[in-house]
Amino acid sequence: MNIDRTEVVEDLNRLMAEELEAFLRYFQMHYRLRGVERLAADKLFEEGTRETLEHAEMIAKQIRALGHIPEIKIDLELKGGPTNLQDALAEMLEVERQALDAYKEVLPRVTGDTMLEDFIRKQISVETEHVQEIATLLE
Amino acid sequence: METWKEFEANELTHSAAHHLIAIYEVGLEYGGWARVSDIARQLDITRGSVSINLRALKKRGWVDTDEHHMVKLSPKGQKAVQAVMAKKAVVKTFLSNVLNVPEAQAEIDSCKVEHLISQPTGEQLVHFMRFLVSEDPLAKQVLARFKNFHDQCPDSKTCEVCHGHCLIEELQHAGL
Numbered sequence: 001m002n003i004d005r006t007e008v009v010e011d012l013n014r015l016m017a018e019e020l021e022a023f024l025r026y027f028q029m030h031y032r033l034r035g036v037e038r039l040a041a042d043k044l045f046e047e048g049t050r051e052t053l054e055h056a057e058m059i060a061k062q063i064r065a066l067g068h069i070p071e072i073k074i075d076l077e078l079k080g081g082p083t084n085l086q087d088a089l090a091e092m093l094e095v096e097r098q099a100l101d102a103y104k105e106v107l108p109r110v111t112g113d114t115m116l117e118d119f120i121r122k123q124i125s126v127e128t129e130h131v132q133e134i135a136t137l138l139e
Numbered sequence: 140m141e142t143w144k145e146f147e148a149n150e151l152t153h154s155a156a157h158h159l160i161a162i163y164e165v166g167l168e169y170g171g172w173a174r175v176s177d178i179a180r181q182l183d184i185t186r187g188s189v190s191i192n193l194r195a196l197k198k199r200g201w202v203d204t205d206e207h208h209m210v211k212l213s214p215k216g217q218k219a220v221q222a223v224m225a226k227k228a229v230v231k232t233f234l235s236n237v238l239n240v241p242e243a244q245a246e247i248d249s250c251k252v253e254h255l256i257s258q259p260t261g262e263q264l265v266h267f268m269r270f271l272v273s274e275d276p277l278a279k280q281v282l283a284r285f286k287n288f289h290d291q292c293p294d295s296k297t298c299e300v301c302h303g304h305c306l307i308e309e310l311q312h313a314g315l
Contacts, residue, residue, distance in 0.1 A: 018187050
């Protein structure tokens with residue numbers, strides 16, 4: 001199956017924006033957390049920022065492999081006062097769910113391209129795991 | 140409350156207004172329901188942002204969601220969208236038809252204030268517009284004479300409008 005490369009690059013740029021925005025959200029959220037729970041959440045948010053940045057980089061490499069340069073378009077202002085772990089996790093779950101849905105949406109458009117399909121499937125698997133983990137923490 | 144702080148206290152922010160309008164527009168084809176991905180495309184922002192912003196809109200009772208994460212305007216949200224769209228329409232008409240502001244600029248400026256002006260101001264503007272387009276000969280005269288009015292500032296730079304500071308000069312100087 002022939003894939004529309006321009007469309008796929010647009011999709012990948014959008015996915016990269018989701019990941020970079022998630023990175024910024026987790027980064028800021030980390031410093032909004034208050035109370036003793038903050039200590040427990042430190043590792044989770046550190047992992048969150050590291051992984052989202054890694055994912056963005058992986059996507060950028062895919063874009064480069066397609067002969068394009070990644071384009072970043074993020075319209076974001078992060079404010080908000082102190083927050084607790086429950087609310088922070090609820091927001092994290094929302095962001096992860098959207099990332100998962102975004103990868104799922106792209107999958108049919110890359111089906112047939114072994115490398116891209118494999119990449120998107122792996123991301124779906126990773127994001128599904130994240131969603132499940134966070135949902136479990138919120139139970 | 141000090142007047143300038145009312146901007147911050149406005150319940151419906153610019154972002155919220157645009158989210159509600161996007162839900163309305165996307166939902167037109169699907170019985171009012173909209174997907175987060177379509178709202179994100181309409182607003183040219185990420186799905187993550189839409190999703191987080193929707194939480195605030197839901198908390199304020201402007202939108203409803205279903206178990207498939209589809210979004211719909213609540214009755215309160217529908218009223219807010221109608222009010223915003225009405226204000227935008229009347230401001231845009233006023234800017235382009237009365238003040239002769241070019242269409243594109245009228246679109247931008249009306250978009251900037253659509254959610255900020257109060258209901259009484261919006262209503263008065265509608266009444267004023269209706270007067271201007273009425274059969275009243277004076278209204279027609281006012282419109283026609285304004286179109287041909289070539290404003291010239293007095294040498295003193297002081298008039299009934301400017302009270303010592305030439306507003307035209309200040310606007311031109313700022314260039315914003």
